[in-house]
Amino acid sequence: MDLSCEYGGLILANPLIAAPAGTTGTRERCLKCAEQGIGALVLKSLFEQEFSRKAPTPHFKVIRRGAGAFVSTTLYSYEQASEFGPEEYCTELWAIKQATGLPIFASINCYTDEGWISYAKQVEQAGADAIELNASCPHGFFAMAGADIGSEVARITSLVKGAVSIPVTAKLSGQDAYPPASALKVQQAGAAGVVLFNRFTGLEIDLETERPIMHGGYAGHGGPWALQFVLRWLTEATPQLAIPISASGGVVDGKDVAKLILAGATTVQLCTAIVVEGYQVISRIKRELTEFMQQKHYSCLADFRGKVIPRLVTGDQVDREWHYRAQVDSAKCIRCGKCERVCIY
Numbered sequence: 001m002d003l004s005c006e007y008g009g010l011i012l013a014n015p016l017i018a019a020p021a022g023t024t025g026t027r028e029r030c031l032k033c034a035e036q037g038i039g040a041l042v043l044k045s046l047f048e049q050e051f052s053r054k055a056p057t058p059h060f061k062v063i064r065r066g067a068g069a070f071v072s073t074t075l076y077s078y079e080q081a082s083e084f085g086p087e088e089y090c091t092e093l094w095a096i097k098q099a100t101g102l103p104i105f106a107s108i109n110c111y112t113d114e115g116w117i118s119y120a121k122q123v124e125q126a127g128a129d130a131i132e133l134n135a136s137c138p139h140g141f142f143a144m145a146g147a148d149i150g151s152e153v154a155r156i157t158s159l160v161k162g163a164v165s166i167p168v169t170a171k172l173s174g175q176d177a178y179p180p181a182s183a184l185k186v187q188q189a190g191a192a193g194v195v196l197f198n199r200f201t202g203l204e205i206d207l208e209t210e211r212p213i214m215h216g217g218y219a220g221h222g223g224p225w226a227l228q229f230v231l232r233w234l235t236e237a238t239p240q241l242a243i244p245i246s247a248s249g250g251v252v253d254g255k256d257v258a259k260l261i262l263a264g265a266t267t268v269q270l271c272t273a274i275v276v277e278g279y280q281v282i283s284r285i286k287r288e289l290t291e292f293m294q295q296k297h298y299s300c301l302a303d304f305r306g307k308v309i310p311r312l313v314t315g316d317q318v319d320r321e322w323h324y325r326a327q328v329d330s331a332k333c334i335r336c337g338k339c340e341r342v343c344i345y
Contacts, residue, residue: 012267016037023271056078108134183240193245246267
């Protein structure tokens with residue numbers, strides 16, 4: 001069974017990519033990803049702003065909310081960028097490349113044109129196979145300034161592409177009004193791939209202190225709830241783009257990866273699942289994806305990539321027959337006679 005794919009101008013052994021976070025921040029952590037069978041690594045972002053390299057703690061809080069028996073989870077996070085400056089980052093990048101032998105994407109986030117060009121050239125010289133532009137980071141300069149992220153990322157893509165010879169990919173924000181338009185701009189600027197999406201910007205409040213939690217401000221958040229959002233935009237962006245898409249957000253198992261590929265993704269980035277469950281989740285997700293392919297008799301990823309897109313119906317084609325009825329009552333469910341929640345029948 002062939003799990004290989006091409007993304008960002010690189011050949012990957014499988015479609016699983018470790019997203020840029022604390023989980024890819026050091027050589028030791030990247031080795032753990034490699035040991036579990038990851039297909040590629042995006043190293044934790046190198047930021048031009050030096051204050052972003054200093055860590056407020058704690059970095060993460062798992063927030064669980066429920067409605068009856070239904071529980072939602074989000075990973076609320078405020079991570080600093082890589083603790084390294086450019087020289088140390090490049091030294092670590094070279095060491096990770098030598099230790100793992102995996103395709104390496106260097107993630108960079110700058111706020112000046114000079115910074116983008118300088119950092120891109122430095123990571124290229126250090127051995128990065130490709131660059132992932134992180135201009136739409138929830139804590140980043142342009143996102144927090146309310147800039148037109150799509151146009152700005154496209155401009156930066158063109159700027160960086162003109163400065164280096166390795167492939168340049170770009171990560172977009174899910175908070176964009178119409179992500180496919182931004183993806184098209186990035187493609188036209190010469191990107192070799194695009195990531196949908198970065199974390200969302202959020203806020204959580206401590207009712208006891210009546211203050212924002214952790215560090216006192218906004219933070220990024222993601223979790224299983226994000227999967228349907230990513231699937232929605234993947235199916236719309238894929239037919240419009242000639243470049244491959246890396247899906248990011250909501251993945252907890254191999255079935256989620258299969259869904260994202262069915263919706264058009266070429267690769268899938270993992271972050272929250274690794275943070276919550278540990279590095280061993282990588283091998284489990286990879287195994288579950290393989291099991292899905294075996295059950296469906298798919299020999300390679302291309303056999304089912306984007307398969308669901310032509311099966312989507314428009315509003316006037318929706319089946320409006322009354323197949324289901326929701327019983328919403330605090331009394332016992334009329335179907336099972338036990339639970340006190342919504343039952344669909």
